[in-house]
Every structure is written in C-alpha cells, then in structure tokens.
Amino acid sequence: MTSVLSVQNLCKTFPSHGDDFKAVDGISFDIHAGEIVSLLGPNGAGKTTTVSMVGGYLIPTSGQVIINGINRYQDKFDSKVGIVLGGELGFYGRASAADNLMFFSDLARVPRKEQRAEVARVLDLVELTNVANKKVQFFSRGMKQRLHIARALLGNPPLLLLDEPTSGLDVEISAEIHRIIKQLASKGVAILLTSHTMSEIESLADQVLLIGAGKIFSSGTVADLIKQSDVHHIDRPATLEESYLAIAPKLRRP
Structure with missing residues (x-):
C-alpha cells in the first residue's frame, strides 16, 4: 500500500551554546490513507518539531518528508496538507x-x-x-x-496534521471532535495526531509512536504498547496511561 506520508530519517538540529542540539534525530514512519498515527512523548521529545517539518514550517537538517510521492523539500511541492493548531x-x-x-x-x-x-x-x-x-x-x-x-x-x-485537537475542550465537545476525526479517516484522510490525552489516543490512534530525545523509542497499536510496558493487574488490563508512565522515564533526555 502506498503511503500518503513517508518520513525518512528526519533530523533537525539547532545550535545551542556552541553545541548542536538534536531536536529530532533520525525519525522514520509512514501513514497510509485512512490511518491515524499518534505521536506520544514528554515535552521536548521532538513531537512539535516533527509536525512542523511535515507541515512545512521548519526545514529539516537532513532526511525526507514525502507526501503523495513528492519530496516536500526537494521537488516542486504542490500537494495540500491540512494543519489544525x-x-x-x-x-x-x-x-x-x-x-x-x-x-x-x-x-x-x-x-x-x-x-x-x-x-x-x-x-x-x-x-x-x-x-x-x-x-x-x-x-x-x-x-x-x-x-x-x-x-x-x-x-x-490527503493529509491532516492535528496538534492537540481537543486541548481545553469539555468532554462532550471533545467527543464530537473525535467523531469528526474518525469520519475523516473513514473517508481516506491520513492523519498525524499529537496529544497528551491518553483517552484520546486510545479512542483514535491506529498506531502510536513513542518518542523520546528526538528518536522513536517504540511503535505499535495501543495494545502493543501496553504489552511492551510490562504493567499487569490481576483484575483488569493496564491502561495506556499506566503503561506510558512506566515507560516515560526512558523517554526523557539525559
């Protein structure tokens, strides 16, 4: 299946006190038509920088952002990208x-x-x-x-970038936004989502990319990430929030 978005070995470096700070360090992933992929990680992990490069707000230091087969930063780019800040x-x-x-x-x-x-x-x-x-x-x-x-x-x-789409909204309105997002995906729109709301990611994401220190730590479905965290309860399954909290210390920059 052809990817709507293909991010290949994407890097972004900023000068910082004489040294280079790698905000994004070799990230690669794909999103297909109708798929919702969520970036999840602590503040400073590189999520917003990644979205900014995909959206055209930041030029990568290296790597490629390919949308519908067109390299955003090397070819004559005329594909549309929807961005919701x-x-x-x-x-x-x-x-x-x-x-x-x-x-x-x-x-x-x-x-x-x-x-x-x-x-x-x-x-x-x-x-x-x-x-x-x-x-x-x-x-x-x-x-x-x-x-x-x-x-x-x-x-x-063909591609929609959603950055914290329900931040500050009440439960009812958030549920309505979720319904709209799912409807768009069902119509074939590829969606890249960033969110700190675990229930939102559980409700929407087909795939989750755990990001830490500018790199992808792990990826998979919500169920995959819960399993990877090795959090267990006798009487119920672990939640994404519990699993993320167990993994989060490994995601932070040294």
Whole structure:
C-alpha cells in the first residue's frame, strides 16, 4: 500500500551554546490513507518539531518528508496538507464563518468558481452549516475548533496534521471532535495526531509512536504498547496511561 506520508530519517538540529542540539534525530514512519498515527512523548521529545517539518514550517537538517510521492523539500511541492493548531486565534472575529473560509480558500488555492461549494462542503463536514453566517467572535471554543478543522479541509487535502485537537475542550465537545476525526479517516484522510490525552489516543490512534530525545523509542497499536510496558493487574488490563508512565522515564533526555 502506498503511503500518503513517508518520513525518512528526519533530523533537525539547532545550535545551542556552541553545541548542536538534536531536536529530532533520525525519525522514520509512514501513514497510509485512512490511518491515524499518534505521536506520544514528554515535552521536548521532538513531537512539535516533527509536525512542523511535515507541515512545512521548519526545514529539516537532513532526511525526507514525502507526501503523495513528492519530496516536500526537494521537488516542486504542490500537494495540500491540512494543519489544525487550534486555539482562540486564527480567524477574523467580525467576519462570519463562511466569509473566513472564503478568504482561506484563496490561500488553499481552491479555484474561485468552486469556493462557495467548497466552503459549504467543509462546514457541513464539521456540522457548522447552521451558523455559517454567524460572526466568529460569538463562537464558543468548541465551535472555533471545528472551524479550524473546516479550514484545514479546504481543498480536500490527503493529509491532516492535528496538534492537540481537543486541548481545553469539555468532554462532550471533545467527543464530537473525535467523531469528526474518525469520519475523516473513514473517508481516506491520513492523519498525524499529537496529544497528551491518553483517552484520546486510545479512542483514535491506529498506531502510536513513542518518542523520546528526538528518536522513536517504540511503535505499535495501543495494545502493543501496553504489552511492551510490562504493567499487569490481576483484575483488569493496564491502561495506556499506566503503561506510558512506566515507560516515560526512558523517554526523557539525559
């Protein structure tokens, strides 16, 4: 099966007090259509740096980021990547949701004659059609997060990058965001997810990459990682959180 995203021996080095600091040190992984892969690790492990290189915000020191067969940093790259950073910012508060998305559809290189239909499509996907003409300044945090996802989906990108997609949201809204993410994966979108919420990873991820000190420590399904942690209970299976806490000391930089 052809990968939508192939990360090959990716490295990012920053100068630090005269020495080189390797934020990311030889990471490799693949994501296929319809697959959700989660990066999991402590702060400073290299997750955000990895996502930033995949998303085009940081140029790698070495290695390759290949999206739909095109090398992001060596070939003429014109593939679309949807990026959801979330938060309260990123939209024009006095403009409506639809008008915001019309503006961003230009940036996403959606042809002018297709923009209204495309805005209607993505609003429907995140169930914001009924507030399309409402000013974004009156949106709740959960509505803004759905609008961030809608913005990322403009132009129908094959790859979606989700950085803490439910951070600060209540349980009900988080569950709704999870439903939308699963629906997108079922339609063939490849998704790279970062999260510190173990229940979120358990609910969404097909594969989990444990990252520490800029390297992939281990990978597999949630069940695989629980087994690798060697945490056992007599009366119940171990949770991902318990297993991660058992492994976490090995992931931290010396």
